[in-house]
Amino acid sequence: MPHPSIRSRTGRSRTGRSRTERSRTARSRAFRSTRTATALAAAGLLLATAAACGGGTSEGGGDSAPKTLTYWASNQGTSLEHDKQVLQPELAKFEKQTGIKVQLEVVPWTDLLNRILAATTSGQGPDVLNIGNTWSASLQATGGLMPFDAKAMGEVGGAQRFMPSALASAGAQGKDPAAVPLYSLAYGLYYNKKHFADAGLQPPKTWKELVDSGKKLTKDGRYGLAVEGASIPENVHHAFIMGQQYGADFFTADGRPSFDTPQAAEAIKAYVDLLGKDKIAAAGNAEYSENQSLRDFATGKASMLLWQATTSGLTNLGMKPGDWGVVPIPLPDPVPAGGRPITSFVAGINIAVFKNTDNRAGALKFVKFMTSDDEQKILNKTYGSLPSVPSAQADPAFQTDDLKVFRSILEKSAAPLPQVPKESEFETLVGTAMKELFADAASGKQITTEDVRAKLKTAQQKMSG
Amino acid sequence: MVLRRRALPYLLLLPAVLAELVVHLVPMVTGLWMSFKELTLLYIRNWSEAPGAGLDNYKVAVDVNGAIGQDLLRSFGVTVAITVLTVGLSWVMGVGAAILLQEKFRGRGLLRAVFLVPYALPVYASVITWSFLLQRDTGLVNHVLVDQLGVTGDRPFWLIGDNSFWALLTVIVWKSWPFAFLVLMAGLQGVDREMYEAAAIDGAGMWRQIRHITLPALRPINQVVVLVLFLWTFNDFNTPFVLFGKAAPPAGDLVSVHIYQSSFVTWNFGAGAAMSVLLLLFLLVVTVLYLIFTSRRRPAHA
């Protein structure tokens, strides 16, 4: 075989050069005409795609056969597989009752919103899906979800079936809900009973008590409190709860952002101070974003935790029921002027019907099934959440000390997160600002109210429109 | 017959053109169109109804006095710094390793494989491992720096705050340099052995051979490697996204993630598109300048 190492330098460069020269004139001529052609083609494409983007995809969402449904479930259990094991038998029941086969996909939280977004954009998605209830108003505004008008609501059993506070977290006020509540949760203050007993402390009712207890409990490598400082949703949930207590709403009545109020700055500073000034949370918490704070609490490294109802989360990590107690999140004492005695937002998961479904009746049947008393009991029992229909809450499974506390929080001192379309933007921007504040505080920087306000101001400027 | 010969190059290009058209060019043109629209969550379901935004998206993006423009500029600066350092370090490490592994010695094959390992691991797996190593309280990096070497007393943060720049740089270089190594190693195979032998006969030492034979011979390959690494790092999304999550700290906020934040997370696709187009223009200019510069130099010697 001839071999590349036979290289004739002179021959190669000579042929090379002459070839280049020959082609140069031809190329420039051709280049001009190709450029015109390219421009034309591009213009054509632009029109074609612009046309394609128009509502041309209204048909064809979901499945074509009315005897099947596609359901996107969110990850509620310990793993995606666990969710499948929990849901599959229930779906089989539904198929037995109605003859409708449900194709289940458990979508991880990291992907869920993107998947919904893609589905909304293209019209091609599931028939029924779970959404985080804080997304309700945002998704409602896209028009991608079927509104639960009086008729649809009637088909799933009527609005009066659902806990009012939970249903209030399913879309903007004055509009038909974009979803109905499926699993309900609330925030509470978890405390380690043994640590508290050893130190002779009672669970705190005010923030001052919490900080004082925290300081007493912070010793020998243990900390009074664990916080999830780098978690955007956790941060923003606490911003909202404390904001309510200090009288900050983050949105005006007509839905416009107003982040940089003195009240909001006070509230967020008080939360960040738990780590920065009071030092009852370890500096390392500032980079927690994967529920390490839950682990720190479960393993006794921290004595308190502000968390949503999670029995299985703690038992999985080796705690036994009875090792911990739950009380409502503390309030400032006294509650500042304009502040409200709110200790949680209405947390939970909603179930929605995708507007492009071609099996509306089947989808509603499925929603009705999932929110029926029986299913509510079974599923919420497994996931450690509360039924969103009061008629299922009487079940003995929900009469544990913890769940009774959470239920009373939901009934008495929980407020829905702002139900405005820009809620997800608010979550991202304010949550990120708080992550940065935590990072500063953890590296020893003094956080002032002005710092917080400046961050909030920047966050607000970044809101679109 | 003549026609067939004329058509041949086009036939050869056809599959590539079709694939690029579907996956890149049409979406690209759509992206351009998006950048002139007010494509917020209210319109994503029905794009054609999105109101025109004129140049508003661009104005916001380049207004360095506004919060959005300021952040974009900062993110751009971080990206440029990371990219320049990554390209430089990866090239030096890649070319160094390629040259050092050129001569046969015991264990050479093994080392070649070892150096390619960072490249062979799925990005998610390796970057999540790095994030595990870089944890403040329980990570290997601080264990070595603080507990074993005692470099600093305070445990530094790597995944939040200003150090995140160095953390990100380390991970990207770790991930990129094997590619430089691989391509440069392949490039070295094209260098004629005879030249080394001739040089050795002429009494040129190892270092001189490297300087006068190896490096010049790599020049055409360098042109590709540097450009690939540049564009690759500049548009890297996977690494910062997995390392820092959806909200990267300001010091590690690469522009891709930044645009993701400004479009996907906040559902403002028009603004994200405008930022992307600006980025594209910048990269085009840099690339064209780079190609002109690197290609001009050579004919001068011819």
Place this chain on the structure above:
Amino acid sequence: MPSSRTIARTGERGARTAPAASGPPPGRGGGGRRPRSPMAPPRSFIWTRRIVLTLLTAFALLPVYAMASSSLKPLQDVQGEFRWSPSRPTIRPYIDMWDTVPLADYFVNSILIAGGATVLSVAIAILAAYAVSRYRFPGRRVFTITVLSTQMFPGILFLLPLFLIFVNVGNATGIALYGSRGALILTYLTFSLPFSIWMLAGYFESIPRELDEAARVDGCGPIGTLFRVVLPAAVPGVVAVTVYAFMTAWGEVLFASVMTNETTRTLSIGLQGYSTQNEVFWNQIMAAALVVSLPVVAGFLLLQRFLVAGLTAGSVK
């Protein structure tokens, strides 16, 4: 596009200038001493080599070592303070990892998708690179520039349009593209295509045209020449491009997160399943990452032989 046909030229220039710069011809000091063979490098070189290679090895393998050691620890130990070696070694993570997520399915998906994308991408790139390097035709420059510029567009932006296109094409033709492996293969192949074409064109150009001409004389057509002469001589380049194409597809996160569903989910998305609502199964992530990477590393080792073969073929007299 700048040509890369200069490998030989610049190389020879180097060879020519080297002796001129090194002063008097051989045989100066050592009288009859044989010139130093390139096979016996100087001590300084050997020491540099040892030190540098050790450092690079440490850098490359540090995370891999941490993966291996963490994959053998119980979860509590992984979560605690870092230790170099497992104090209570266990292989449970290697058993549990199959139950936490359907790892085997994800692995098959990844291999099918990355493999498919690689084969197609390299094949398409070879044809295109051959055209670009061996023919001068109108539109050549437009083609190379356009293709290259696609590499500069942030993926983030065309994610949604691309998704729309797939859905529309799917609706129009009845082929379910969205969520299918085919759609991802098509997407990923174009990710690696521009640079593959560019790099291969560079390699092809460094192969002397005299070879082509010889093949023509022997009666090969253009395609025959490509497969009989150009490709065999460009094996190292093709291998490098193959590896590049494979890894580009193998590690992609963003598009996979939107364009896959449960049955087509790839590893880079699937591995995130170990990070659940309550718990990150670090030890299982590490175990799974190691297990799924083994075949890929093994493949690299195999390909590396070809790389070497390609190069020895290139230096035989």
